[in-house]
Amino acid sequence: MILKTLFNPTSKTLLFSFLLLSVYLQSNAQEKKTAGNPVFQGWYADPEGTIFGKKYWIYPTFSAPYSKQVFFDAFSSPDLVNWTKHNRILDTASVKWAKRAMWAPSIIEKDKKYYLFFGANDIQSDKESGGIGVAVASKPEGPYEDYLGKPLVDKFHNGAQPIDQFVFKDKGEYYLIYGGWRHCNIAHLKKDFTGFIPFKDGNIFKEITPDNYVEGPFMFEKEGKYYFMWSEGGWTGPNYSVAYAIADSPFGPFKRIGKILQQNPEIATGAGHHSVIHDPKSKDWYIVYHRRPLGEKDGNSRVTCIDKMYFDEQGFISPVIITNEGVEKSSIK
Known part of the structure; x- marks a missing residue:
């Protein structure tokens, strides 16, 4: 039949x-030659992009009401175009002190372990419980477990809300750069990431806030210069954007140069809270960021995108052109 x-x-x-x-x-x-933007489906923001082995990785915030932000997903790709989702690499079941608002993961590999720094609870004062925590795993995709059993930073220092953490390695030393509420601090991490090493003046948290800084710090070194980047504007608004400065040291002083990432009202709005991916064996630089699709009014309607980032002959960052096409395939060299 x-x-x-x-x-x-x-x-x-x-x-x-x-x-x-x-x-x-x-x-x-x-x-398929380009990933298209967004690079993967779902509401995700504050993406940190990095490279582990022969794969690109993105660790974003799950973009939802604070009470639903109780876990992190991760995404990996061999070529920037085809992405694999790794579900719930960390959640509040593994971090007893974290209750909500798990934000802006930053990850670094050290001694064959992967350390995921994250914010939780969106504390508004030193009287509340929460701040910046650390989780650890033996693989990039986890599962991750709470490393300290408590926050690494649980108070406001120099006016900086303990959120939006970024871990920066420089000459074998590790630094935590973080801060919301228009203040940014840098602190020297101990080798085991259990605390901090005081600076020569005895202080632990050194403020490096540039003009117009709001949140979302990121730093990289290129040809002996330190590029410090951050987000400006309100995260729910169309004018969320990224600006930068250059200095001879990770401690600054950082004098604002200008914006390099912002909305294009014909493509998307609210382009901000970014990171940068660069394969040292390649000439290509990529900016990973979130933005709001046209027509979306909900503040949490944010998606993760990737576009190329270029430098001019003087080493300044050229304004990023945000696209719907995204970037072409590129494997780790």
Whole structure:
């Protein structure tokens, strides 16, 4: 009966059409040259991009009401185009002191372990419980477990809310750069990430806040210069953006140069809270950021995107052109 149905004239046409569609879809998938923006589906923000081994990784905030931000997902790709989701690499079941608002993960590899720094609870004063924590795993995709059993930073120092953490390695030393509420601190991490090493003046938290800083710090070194980047504007508004400064030291002083990432009202709004990916063996630089699709009014309607980042002959960052196409395939060299 089945064979008779398949080979009647009408079924032949349907079967042939199905086969053509299948071949087309397979061919189209194989020929996919760019990821498109967003690079993966779902509401995700504050993405930190990095490289582990031969894969690109993105660790974002799950963009939802604070009470639902109780876990992190991660995404990996061999080529920037095809992404694999790793579900719930860390959640509040593993971090007893974290209750909500798990934000802006930052990750670093050390001694074959992966340390995930994150914010939780959105504390508004020193009387509340929460701040910046650390989780650890033996693989980039986890599962991660609470490393300290308590926050690493649980108070306001120099006016900086303990959120939006970034871990920066420089000349074998590790630093925590963080801060909301328009203040940014840098602190020298102990080798085991259990606390901090005081600076020569006895202080632990050194403020490095540049003009217009709001949140979302990120730093990288290029040709002996330190590029410090941050987000400006309100995260729920269309004018959320990224600016930067350059200094000879990770401690600054950082004098604001200008914006390099912002909305294009024909493509998306609220482009901000970014990170940078660079394979040292490649000339390509990528900026990973979130933005709000056109027509979306909900503050949590944020998606993760990647576009190319370029430098001019003087080493200044050129304004980023945000696109719908995204970046082309590129494997780790």
